[in-house]
Amino acid sequence: MSRQHGTALGPGSPVLALDIGASSVKYAVFDDDGGIAHSGVRELVLDRQEAALEQLAGLVAGLVAGLNSARAAGARPTIRPGSVGVTAPGIVDALSGVVRHSANLGWRDFALRDELAARLGMPVAIGHDVNLAGLAEHRLGAARGARNAMVTVLGTGISSALLVDGQLLSAGGYAGEIGHARIFPIGDARARACSCGAIGCLQTVASAGGLVAEYARRTGRTVPGAEQVFAAAAAGDPEAAAALRLGIDALALALAQCAALLGPELIVLGGGMAQAGEALSAPLEAALHGLLSFHRRPRLVPAELGRWAGTFGAALLAREAASG
Amino acid sequence: MSRQHGTALGPGSPVLALDIGASSVKYAVFDDDGGIAHSGVRELVLDRQEAALEQLAGLVAGLVAGLNSARAAGARPTIRPGSVGVTAPGIVDALSGVVRHSANLGWRDFALRDELAARLGMPVAIGHDVNLAGLAEHRLGAARGARNAMVTVLGTGISSALLVDGQLLSAGGYAGEIGHARIFPIGDARARACSCGAIGCLQTVASAGGLVAEYARRTGRTVPGAEQVFAAAAAGDPEAAAALRLGIDALALALAQCAALLGPELIVLGGGMAQAGEALSAPLEAALHGLLSFHRRPRLVPAELGRWAGTFGAALLAREAASG
Numbered sequence: 001m002s003r004q005h006g007t008a009l010g011p012g013s014p015v016l017a018l019d020i021g022a023s024s025v026k027y028a029v030f031d032d033d034g035g036i037a038h039s040g041v042r043e044l045v046l047d048r049q050e051a052a053l054e055q056l057a058g059l060v061a062g063l064v065a066g067l068n069s070a071r072a073a074g075a076r077p078t079i080r081p082g083s084v085g086v087t088a089p090g091i092v093d094a095l096s097g098v099v100r101h102s103a104n105l106g107w108r109d110f111a112l113r114d115e116l117a118a119r120l121g122m123p124v125a126i127g128h129d130v131n132l133a134g135l136a137e138h139r140l141g142a143a144r145g146a147r148n149a150m151v152t153v154l155g156t157g158i159s160s161a162l163l164v165d166g167q168l169l170s171a172g173g174y175a176g177e178i179g180h181a182r183i184f185p186i187g188d189a190r191a192r193a194c195s196c197g198a199i200g201c202l203q204t205v206a207s208a209g210g211l212v213a214e215y216a217r218r219t220g221r222t223v224p225g226a227e228q229v230f231a232a233a234a235a236g237d238p239e240a241a242a243a244l245r246l247g248i249d250a251l252a253l254a255l256a257q258c259a260a261l262l263g264p265e266l267i268v269l270g271g272g273m274a275q276a277g278e279a280l281s282a283p284l285e286a287a288l289h290g291l292l293s294f295h296r297r298p299r300l301v302p303a304e305l306g307r308w309a310g311t312f313g314a315a316l317l318a319r320e321a322a323s324g
Numbered sequence: 325m326s327r328q329h330g331t332a333l334g335p336g337s338p339v340l341a342l343d344i345g346a347s348s349v350k351y352a353v354f355d356d357d358g359g360i361a362h363s364g365v366r367e368l369v370l371d372r373q374e375a376a377l378e379q380l381a382g383l384v385a386g387l388v389a390g391l392n393s394a395r396a397a398g399a400r401p402t403i404r405p406g407s408v409g410v411t412a413p414g415i416v417d418a419l420s421g422v423v424r425h426s427a428n429l430g431w432r433d434f435a436l437r438d439e440l441a442a443r444l445g446m447p448v449a450i451g452h453d454v455n456l457a458g459l460a461e462h463r464l465g466a467a468r469g470a471r472n473a474m475v476t477v478l479g480t481g482i483s484s485a486l487l488v489d490g491q492l493l494s495a496g497g498y499a500g501e502i503g504h505a506r507i508f509p510i511g512d513a514r515a516r517a518c519s520c521g522a523i524g525c526l527q528t529v530a531s532a533g534g535l536v537a538e539y540a541r542r543t544g545r546t547v548p549g550a551e552q553v554f555a556a557a558a559a560g561d562p563e564a565a566a567a568l569r570l571g572i573d574a575l576a577l578a579l580a581q582c583a584a585l586l587g588p589e590l591i592v593l594g595g596g597m598a599q600a601g602e603a604l605s606a607p608l609e610a611a612l613h614g615l616l617s618f619h620r621r622p623r624l625v626p627a628e629l630g631r632w633a634g635t636f637g638a639a640l641l642a643r644e645a646a647s648g
Binding site: 174 | 472
């Protein structure tokens with residue numbers, strides 16, 4: 001069991017949480033201490049909205065049926081979840097409960113919250129996956145106590161949860177898309193086409209895929225992931241080092257821009273690429289601080305909740321939905 | 325009288341407002357309809373903190389004495405201001421009432437709110453000058469009704485008030501320093517030293533001073549202000565056009581980054597450089613929209629409250645202080 005299974009929300013109503021990914025859903029049942037009583041990952045193809053609703057409702061019904069059977073069999077403690085929290089990728093308007101657009105799943109203007117609540121007959125709350133991971137890191141993890149922080153998830157893409165004045169920013173679901181903030185000036189030859197349709201986005205060079213692509217451009221070799229680029233750089237491969245340098249400098253620049261705009265005290269690094277640890281964070285912090293003057297200098301710290309952060313965030317949201 | 329003197333806060337307590345600049349203070353007395361009953365500009369050198377307090381207290385005492393005399397002489401309506409709102413430049417922590425740092429005035433860790441309140445014997449509220457101009461544009465001006473907007477003041481420097489989810493961001497006074505967000509990548513030859521001590525900040529090329537400096541670099545001629553660069557570009561001077569292009573492209577890039585991070589629906593352009601009107605806003609909007617894909621596309625609109633925006637914002641803050 002990894003660390004996050006020792007984490008708990010604290011006392012409150014039992015809830016269910018779903019963290020929707022590109023090809024699977026993480027699920028967890030939280031008991032009235034806020035600990036995870038039961039969790040797992042289900043492979044689900046959710047790329048059609050109507051079918052996605054049926055599958056998600058079926059997953060929840062199965063979890064509730066399991067809890068009911070356990071209760072009938074005398075299991076203690078009895079857990080009767082009163083609400084469901086759900087993460088979704090893309091542009092998620094938590095306020096209206098609508099996923100405006102999810103490129104990965106092909107969803108558009110999908111009233112996920114209300115449609116799922118109608119099928120389940122219990123309150124549902126939805127939020128953006130990285131924003132909810134950020135909420136969990138803020139309430140339970142690496143950003144506890146910070147009033148101004150960013151939780152930046154570095155993986156296939158790059159996205160940030162932005163915490164300013166103690167509040168997570170939403171902007172109708174549009175906030176935090178740092179991976180799709182253009183980093184290279186107009187006319188810069190390094191500005192490459194991004195999957196989003198724009199050019200020169202941060203994640204074209206600083207995401208795991210960006211590092212792999214840059215290394216391939218330099219060597220003709222396509223490695224499976226960013227960890228191979230880090231390993232090759234550590235072993236003295238100058239092309240791997242150059243790809244890393246480009247990515248880290250771009251990320252430092254983006255974080256420096258965030259420091260000027262949003263004044264974070266703390267930047268939490270999560271996602272698969274953050275597994276590189278100090279090989280990433282040490283040169284990144286040095287480059288970032290080299291770009292600042294009067295600005296507040298954020299500390300860079302590793303995320304604490306791992307890949308279940310989004311699930312914890314969804315559970316926190318479900319607790320609010322149950323009490324609201 | 326310019327437009328803003330027709331603007332009013334609406335009914336409420338009479339207040340005083342001071343908008344502190346580098347070498348002068350704008351002041352205004354607001355009556356119980358929230359209109360400006362009396363206003364002016366006083367040249368004041370405020371670069372020593374203790375002396376600044378004396379001068380500001382003296383200015384307020386003079387305004388109050390004038391109102392008392394007018395009342396004694398039978399003037400109607402009688403105005404008895406119950407609180408004072410004050411803007412300050414720099415890193416202003418509105419919550420604690422402390423100016424952390426003001427490069428222009430040389431202030432550092434200056435408890436302006438409480439020191440001034442003690443001298444005046446009435447409630448004082450302070451805020452960042454551009455943030456309060458943004459508050460005024462949001463409540464009374466060009467950003468009325470917007471939940472997500474930026475008010476960007478383009479002048480000697482560049483700074484933005486950031487409105488997200490209906491709230492103005494503060495981050496302890498650090499929010500909105502877009503002019504000191506580095507815009508050029510590490511190693512880019514166009515990244516020049518900024519007055520703040522960093523390199524390649526947006527305002528080195530996109531502020532009024534940045535345009536003048538770039539034009540001087542290209543031609544050896546130093547013109548008085550940005551309006552001469554706009555005029556020369558309009559008259560066909562290719563060096564002026566190139567300086568403008570550099571500045572507008574840099575500003576478009578910075579605003580595109582804000583669109584990805586903060587999802588504004590609206591960007592209000594204010595400050596001296598915004599007087600260029602469509603000569604600035606049309607190419608800026610075209611360049612900005614050319615950098616976006618799925619992002620929310622902000623409309624660019626001119627500020628409505630002119631150079632008294634900060635004073636109106638200070639008055640709004642004073643109203644809150646009076647009722648709080």
